[in-house]
Amino acid sequence: MKVVVTGAKGQLGQDVMKQLQAQNHEAFGTDRDDLDITNEADVLKFISDVKPDVILHCAAYTNVDAAEADRETAYQVNAVGTENMAKAAKAVDAKILYISTDYVFDGTATEPYEVEQPTKPLGVYGETKFAGEEFLKKHVEKYFIVRTAWVFGIGGNNFVKTMIRLGEERGEVGVVHDQVGSPTYTVDLASFMLELMKTDKFGTYHATNGGVCSWYEFAVEVFKQAGMSQVKVSPLTTDQFPRPAKRPAYSVLSKQKMEEAGFTPLRDWKEALAAYLAETK
Template sequence: MIVLVTGVNGQLGHDVVKELEKKGHTAHGADRNEFDLTSEADVKGYVQKLKPDAIIHCAAYTNVDQAEADHETAYNVNALGTKYLAQAAQDAKAKMAYVSTDYVFDGSGTEPYEVDEPTKPLGVYGETKLAGETFLKESLEQYFIVRTAWVYGINGNNFVKTMLRLGKERGEVGVVADQVGSPTYTVDLAKLLVEMVETEKYGTYHATNSGICSWYEFAVEIFKQAGLDVKTNPLTTEEFPRPAARPKYSVLSKKRLEEQGFTPLRDWKEALSAYMDELN
């Protein structure tokens, strides 16, 4: 299978390409040097030339706080870029997987969010990713929407790397303790995305590593596994103000994933341990 992977220089795109190659597919990792995602002509031309069997769309505008001030760029990348890719996929008769986010929900829930629950983004990032979902559904029949959360991987910056750095530099950190979700290791998510595009089980899915924690509990586990003695102080969201509102409860239900026979992602602590090995 010939597979186009956008955002190859990001955390997830990097691991998706590795997983595709491991499974004997021909992976074409693309970044902004290959084509401009926000240019319809660019996207169309690139996909026409490549003739992929599938597209795994990992590229995104992910700076949640900056998106509040830069609505236009976030919309062009997350919404229009997805639309152009989906239209090109339709023309090429290719299937497409789009990586979306827990930020499509407002986080006021108390039970894991099912795939068909009403969406209500709190900010620009969530709005633009949701607009991407809508465009994808309108443009293409052979699609997978995979909503994930709290992503970390070897390639790029993330919460784990930040905690390790701050822990070593300061010996004491404050971390938000009233936002709850599930971390997701890109190696595990990449395996699932490749497994998906090898099937015709189209639709919307939720995928994170299993288990639930707060950011504070995540940080405590990071220091424990790294063998670092760091004083970790729990903060409230109010004590750590950010330009963009965060969902307080981001737990995503994996029911659909299991119903369709996909392999659920392992426990988040186990995944973190594998990541620590990869970092070392």
């Protein structure tokens, strides 16, 4: 298949590109240096020239805190950029897969969010990513929306790298214990994306690794698996660690839709973490 990947130099995009190439797909990776997704004319021209079978739209404005002060840029990238990609996909009759986020929910649930549950973003990042979902639905029928959470991979900055760095520098860290979710390894997410794109099972999916933990529990496991058990991890409340953007307290996503459609569930997050740490060595 001929596949365009946006955000190809990002944490997820890098793994998507690797797997496409490993499976002998014709992969065209773009990043902000070579394609401005907020420019409709440029996007339409690029996609009409390539004529892909599938667009894997990984590009996003993901700095959750910065988005609060820079709504316009976040909206241009996450909403308008996605609308441009959707229009371009429609013009060449390509399938499009858009990566969305647990931040479309407000985090007040007590059991995993199902795909069709009402959305209620807490801040600019979630609002703009959800606007992207809506634009996709408006312009194309052949779409996949994949909401994910707590992403970590070898190709970018992430929680695991930050913990290891801080653990080495300070010997102790404080981590919030009252925000709960499911970590997601980019290798596993990319694998699901490739499995999904080969089908016509269009619609919205939730995809994270299996299992549930708090950020505190995630950190403890990182140090345990990295052989750094001497690092002291102190549990903090969200109130003790104020940030510009509100975080969902509970962002566990139900994978029921994925499983009902017959897709391979992603492995448990602890197994995924072990694979990631092995990859970084």
